[in-house]
Amino acid sequence: MKKTVQELAVLLGGTVIGKGDAVIEDVRGLAEAGQQDITFAVDPYTEYLPQVHAGAVIVEKEVPAGDNTLVIVENPRLAFSQLLVLFHPRQSITPGIHPTAIVDSSAAVGEDVAIMPYAVIGKNVEIGKGSTIYPYVFLGDNVKIGEGSVIYPGAVIHENCVLGKRAVIRAHAVIGGEGFGFATEKGKHTRIPQIGNVTIGDDVEIGACTCLDNATLGSTKVGRGTKIDNLVHLGHNVEIGEDCFLIAQTGIAGSTKAGNHVIFAGQTGCTGHITIGDNAVFAGKTGITGNIKGNQVYAGFPARPHMEWSRTQVYLKHLPEMAKTVKALQKKIAELEKKLEQQ
Secondary structure, three states, X not given: OOEEHHHHHHHHOOEEEOOOOOEEOEEOOOOOOOOOEEEEXXXXXXXXXXXXXXXXXXXXXXXXXXXXXXXXXXXXXXXXXXXXXXXXXXXXXXXXXXXXXXXXXXXXXXXXXXXXXXOEEOOOOEEOOOOEEOOOOEEXXXXXXXXXXXXXXXXXXXXXXXXXXXXXXXXXXEEEEOOOOEEEEOOEEEEOOOOOEEEEOOOOEEOOOOEEEOOOOOEEEEOOOOEEOOOOEEOOOOEEOOOOEEOOOOEEOOOOEEOOOOEEOOOOEEOOOOEEOOOOEEOOOOEEOOOEOOOOEEEOOOOEEHHHHHHHHHHHHOXXXXXXXXXXXXXXXXXXXXXXXXX
């Protein structure tokens, strides 16, 4: 594919500063881009543009750029993602049900749905139009999949779970596996049946090997637009709001409720039965042990406001020196006390 910078700017709703007639053949990262490529830069990387020699660079404002042509847009990352789709479209999928797929006769399959080899579709399943079910997917009885969804190979969606429109479930994710609930008496653990389900809003993405447990009663919920990375675990009856980020190896224990626009960075751990406010942000490895107010950034274990945690970390670095100082002071105090006793 070949497009001029001006043609791409029109597509992106941007403004060109430089050579609008330059021809672009591909999209590349900032360090690899050449004269036939378009790339993007955001602060602080825009300061390196004089050393870059790309065909065009997408930015959010005019900056010193050497010999580079600029395309100014509101959101360079989003614009770059649009060009990735344009220059590198996804593999086209042919609708239809493969002969090796097992689809129960009671299942309702919408128009233009692709069900690939060895998928298993249970009783009373509903699959919305334009959805793609990759090989070896299992959809349990009464599962509902919204239109335009994509379920990648090996994913398991257990009975009664409900997915909204345009859901993306990556390979080997497990939605609606039985929640971890036991009653213990005299040291013996007896499973408590988990009879609820998982409900997922529109435009949610679930990463590879991520597990969302079903609810004991009711539903484990993920709100519209939330994106969940690989290797994340949500316990039974967890509720996650809209447009949240849950990043790799995050674990959230049962019955926790998180508001909208919450970010859990990698390896964040969260106890159960707590509430987290809107717009809370947790740095990597944060340990959340109680209710959290929104609109703040948190870090550390237990979770505390980021600036407080940062100050504590500074003091921790100086602990060996401080320990020596304390010992020296204790020695001097002991000497002074001895002198006072002798007077």
